[in-house]
Amino acid sequence: MTQDTLEKQQQLHSLAHLGPICALKCLNNELILAGDGPVLKIYNYSTSQLVFQRQIFARNKIHEICLSNKNPSNNDDPILAIFGGRSLSIVKLSALKSSSTPIKELFAGDWIMATEFSHDKKELYCLTAHNNVTIIDLTSMKLKEVLNCNWKSILYSGSIRVLSDDKILVCAGTVMDGVLIWDLKSREVVHHLTAHEGSIFGVKASENGKYLLSCSDDRSIKVWDLQDGGRLVANGWGHGARIWFLDFYGFTKDGGFHVFSASEDCTTRIWRFDVGNENLNQLSIMNCHTGRNIWSGCVNDELKLGFTGGADGKLKVYDLNEQGRQGYLNEKWSLKQIGEAADVAFAKDEIIKEYFDLGNGFVGISSLGKVLVCQKFVQWKFLFEDSRYTTFSLVRGFENQRIAAISNKEGNITLLKFDADCNLVHKNELKVDSLSRVNNLITLYNEGRYFFILESPNPNDFLLLKEIDNNLTVINEFKFVKPKEKVVIASFNINSKLENIIIGCRFGIVLMYDLSGHDNTAAIEPSLCHKKYIKGDTITSIKTLSKKDQTYLLTMKDSGYYVIQISSLPDLIVLEDNKIQKGFVDGGFYSPDADLILYGFKSDYFFIWNETQQFEIMRKICGGPHRQWSLAHHYEGSNLRYRFIFTRSSDIELVQNGKFSHPDVLATGLHGREIRDMSVVATKNPTKKLLITGSEDTTIKVSTLTNDGNAKLHWSQRQHGSGTIPVEVVN
Amino acid sequence: MGKSSKDKRDLYYRKAKEEGWRARSAFKLLQLNEQFELFKGVKRVVDLCAAPGSWSQVLSREIFKDENNSDAKIVAVDLQPMSPIDHVTTLQADITHPKTLEKILDIFEGGKADFVCSDGAPDVTGLHDLDEYIQAQLILSALQLATCVLKEGGAFVAKIFRGRDIDLLYSQLGLLFDKVICAKPRSSRGTSLESFIVCLGYKPRAGWNPKLNPNLSTEEFFQEMKIGRPELHDDLSFDAEERKVAPFIACGDLATSYDSDATYTLEKDLQRTSLDPVQMPTAPPYKKALELKRKGELKIIK
């Protein structure tokens, strides 16, 4: 090796670590510490900025971070005890941040399970894997003593709770003998809790020392009352695999509290403990990590925020107080309640059949043609009754535009316009005679224009496209000849210059009609009818991606989505096709940050999913897909506000999220399984490169790699059958 | 363990079923014996991490095949319960607990053993460093028992996973045995990182009489023995580690043994019978969780 290459080699230094996040700790109400392999990172969780990173250990991963002050103010300089494996470092925050101060790696006698500062912060207790506590004097940084309770088997988990100067509880999770709680000063075992099966993977005592949370190989969470002889007071069942993180938060005056948990099953769950209830009730499930395992978590009880770090390297933020956020709504009405509120008498068996979200309320129609509006989503009002809409009716409208349309089979269409307070201000009637029967009405609002298509089941009938203006008057009409194939339409999009219209049908059929040069009278033949490119069930939505390039996003009922381009008729080019992990896709849209958001149903719940960053935004148990439902959304800055309305056994229920002013994700991460191959491609931007990775999870991911060595995920390509994926850059 | 296609194709699995072993692991011990003559003159054995018990079965058949075995003894220990095996004393306990080792010594009533083996493997968590640490602790616990119970010249075999800290262990074992070899039986899947450390000719450390003290953890026990385990110092500093690589041998007679990763054409009469898993799964700790899920009782309450 020449001197030259040797020198070059020596200049190689590590920039960043992208891998499993095994430790998380809130430093204060703005900053969170994350252990990413041997590297400690600090993120600002208001701005989602990575503000600091430094390698702590030569090779051991950081497993936990412990702070001398909880929630220190800006001028405090807390001490951090950082450990992983057999390595321990004890540093002041200021010293950590000054790169000229070296960080010493210490050894506390064995593998470390937990550390905690003494009440006066002059000592550090280290619980090690054979159930010893090594006490370190922080002034001299010397070993003080090693204490034990005369039980020295291997531990799988542990924690220390300092209650006062001389009341210190050591909580030890053993391989097969349950949980041992011993008193550090007396070295006596005070509780031996044996109701779990298998190895104990987590134990934590509450701040006041009254309760203990534990979890084991049996996949349950148990709550114990340490002030009542260590009695088992509640069980929480639900996780589908081992639980790696557990913590208390949200204690209430009645003595109850919440539990935040994260598991190998890649879900995070919220539970509620109420005194006297032997079930730890599961309040919500969130699925935000990919691959295997969520390793770490932490809770900011004051701001009611949860955080998890996964094997996928993602750092996810959760709102632990959704109900308390401004704008949150969760309403449920039975027909009886609606009748009383709106002062109408419903007949026996009458139901609200269809409804449309107007943005400031929603309008619905009953099976006997009673039209009602629920103003501001709280106040029901009866509008009118129209017997023509008995038995069959459709209610559609224009997203966030306060205009709705009601139709029956005979082509009687009533258009309704509402004001800002959701009062009906205008009503217009249309009659369509050219269709033998109307059984489908699909609407579209696009750049200030209102379109709808009417369809009949008769293949010889035309498809009718109408445009109305703000005053509900029809201003444009087109007739389309149906293709030879039998089609049932489901979605459409039209460009605002009225050049062409693209229609999505069942069985993946894409139809296109060229509108330019046609007047309103002649019937237009399809310029394109494709069924070979798009595979799958119904095309549930069509969104314009780029007007210039004529690219569209199509979502498919059977969990796929496509990006297609239709620039040179009569051909259609599939640019991308992909599948989400699971579930049915009923639609999708892009966020202001260009993240692809998809929504639909999976088993018994409705979900909204960030496909770009791979996390669940919401999950609502509603009984599954076969029901009346509506989803409305808009963005406030980069925060998604959504409202989901659904019918369940004749009750109507509504959930609307409130304002959440924190980012959802601090680090997007990668796979969560072994990466088998990767490739880096230069881009036009000198500070950014494309990172393409293939993993044993059978997906390929595309991320941008910035000059500081961090990656942001953009695309996850599924559909590969086998385990190994070689990645090679084609161009 | 279900009937995955891999199992169905694996000849060792079928052979185990035919020959009446509870697990295919039996062949690993048999092949190690072929190579190293481990069973020669062996009467008194401790089988650690023994469930479901195929190694104990092998040992029991070997040791009790002749009549002259009045002082023979086999003790098998595992976290999991084990169904009885002829001539084997079973103990359900955690081998990392010093008190478990004390119980085993009690069963030997002060006598020595000829052979200590451990096929221990923890339930992997997926945190590689923790898994490696726990695995190393299982080996250390087995070794601790071996130093207390093995006669001079006795043998010790333990399962290892090739990983970061393993060469360190070789150096330490080298101080206690005449010969230390890392062996991979043909019946151990090439795709797994598993191999076995075979230690022959136990030589107690000069001037040191290993005595089990249930108040000392495994780590503390070895610190006193000065074989190079990391020590706790007053100033909390890290010790430099000595590393040494053990010779590596693949064993199992190449002519008659099968490679566990290869696919073989099945012998005709074997082809038709579908076999049940040899290792009947004992109830997993999460049995109740599965039951509740099946009954649909894991619901969100709101």
Ligand SMILES: C[S@@+](CC[C@H](N)C(=O)[O-])C[C@H]1O[C@@H](n2cnc3c(N)ncnc32)[C@H](O)[C@@H]1O
């Ligand atoms: C591969 S199996 C042994 C198979 C056995 N040699 C046979 O042939 O049937 C590994 C065993 O190690 C046991 N084990 C793991 N950790 C243990 C511990 N701390 N104490 C005792 N047994 C343990 C497991 O319960 C498991 O049964």
